[in-house]
Amino acid sequence: MMDKEKIKKAVLTAESCSDYSDDYEEELCDDENISCLNCRYRRWIKGGFECVKGKYSDE
Amino acid sequence: MKTVYICIDDTDNIDSIGTGEILENICDRLKDEGIAEGGFVTRHQLLISDKIAYTSHNSSMCSALLTDDTEAVVRFAGEYLENNSADGSDPGLCVYEPKGSDTSFLTAFGKRAQSEVLTKDDAFNTAKLYDGEIFLSEHGGDGSGIIGALAGIGLRLTGSDGRIKGKIFPEKEGERLTCRDFCKKYGAGQAIDSETLKKIPDDETICFEAVTKAVYRDFMITIVAERRGDLYVPVPKKLKNKK
Numbered sequence: 043m044m045d046k047e048k049i050k051k052a053v054l055t056a057e058s059c060s061d062y063s064d065d066y067e068e069e070l071c072d073d074e075n076i077s078c079l080n081c082r083y084r085r086w087i088k089g090g091f092e093c094v095k096g097k098y099s100d101e
Numbered sequence: 102m103k104t105v106y107i108c109i110d111d112t113d114n115i116d117s118i119g120t121g122e123i124l125e126n127i128c129d130r131l132k133d134e135g136i137a138e139g140g141f142v143t144r145h146q147l148l149i150s151d152k153i154a155y156t157s158h159n160s161s162m163c164s165a166l167l168t169d170d171t172e173a174v175v176r177f178a179g180e181y182l183e184n185n186s187a188d189g190s191d192p193g194l195c196v197y198e199p200k201g202s203d204t205s206f207l208t209a210f211g212k213r214a215q216s217e218v219l220t221k222d223d224a225f226n227t228a229k230l231y232d233g234e235i236f237l238s239e240h241g242g243d244g245s246g247i248i249g250a251l252a253g254i255g256l257r258l259t260g261s262d263g264r265i266k267g268k269i270f271p272e273k274e275g276e277r278l279t280c281r282d283f284c285k286k287y288g289a290g291q292a293i294d295s296e297t298l299k300k301i302p303d304d305e306t307i308c309f310e311a312v313t314k315a316v317y318r319d320f321m322i323t324i325v326a327e328r329r330g331d332l333y334v335p336v337p338k339k340l341k342n343k344k
Contacts, residue, residue, distance in 0.1 A: 066122070067267070068119065068160075068162075068266045069157075069160065073314075073337075086158075
C-alpha cells in the first residue's frame with residue numbers, strides 16, 4: 043500500500059504532466075483526482091509504481 | 102438454460118481497449134449469435150508484485166452467462182480472443198460450467214492469486230480437478246492470462262470480491278427513493294452502509310447525488326452508501342477532468 047505522501051505526490055505530478063492519459067475506467071484507482079495512479083503509463087511495482095511513458099515515447 | 106461463468110485476462114496493451122471492454126464485446130457477440138446471454142462484468146484484483154514484470158493492472162474480468170451450449174461459448178470466445186486481443190498480450194480464457202463439484206479449490210486458487218505469484222502449471226493442475234466443468238485455454242503470447250482467468254472465476258464464486266464494471270448515474274441528481282425502490286430502479290441487489298458494511302433496510306431513504314460505482318458482495322450488485330443524518334448517500338465517484 044502507498045502512504046498518503048506518495049499518493050499526494052502522484053496527484054501533483056499528474057496535474058503538471060503533459061503525457062498523462064486516463065487508464066481504462068475500471069482501472070482507475072483514485073476516485074477524485076487526476077493522479078499517476080489513474081494513468082495508463084503507470085506500472086505497478088512492489089510498494090508503488092513506475093512511469094513507463096519513456097519506454098513508449100518513440101513508438 | 103444453464104449458468105456458466107466466463108473470465109478473461111491479459112488481452113490488452115497500452116494502446117488497446119481494456120480487457121473489460123473485450124469481455125463486454127464477447128458477451129454482445131454471443132448474444133447476437135444466439136449462443137448465450139451475458140450479465141454484468143466483475144473486475145477482480147490480483148497480486149501486484151515486482152515479480153510480475155511491469156504489471157499494468159493484474160486484474161481479470163468475469164461475467165455469468167445463460168446458455169444451452171457451453172462448448173459453443175468456449176469455441177466462440179477463444180476465436181474472438183485470438184482475433185481481437187492486442188499485440189503483445191498473453192490472453193487466457195476460462196469458462197466454468199458448474200456441475201455440483203466442491204468449488205473450494207477454485208475459490209482457494211483465486212485467493213492465492215491475490216497474495217502469491219502463481220504459474221500456468223498451478224492453474225492447469227487446479228483446472229484438472231474440474232474435468233468437464235472448467236475449460237481453460239491459451240489464446241496467444243505466452244498464454245499466461247490463464248492464471249488470472251482461472252483466478253477470476255474462483256474469486257467471482259466467492260460471491261464477495263471485486264467491483265462491477267461501469268458507473269451508475271442518477272437519473273436526476275439528488276433524487277430520493279426508498280432503498281427498495283433505489284435498488285430496483287438501478288439494478289442493484291442491495292445497498293450497504295459504508296461504515297458498518299451492513300445491509301441498509303428497504304425502507305431507509307437513499308439520496309442519489311452523483312455518479313457511483315458498485316461492488317460485488319453477497320453474490321449481488323451492491324451499492325455502498327454513507328450515512329448523512331437520516332439519509333444514505335451512495336459514495337460518489339466524481340473524477341476531475343484533465344485540463
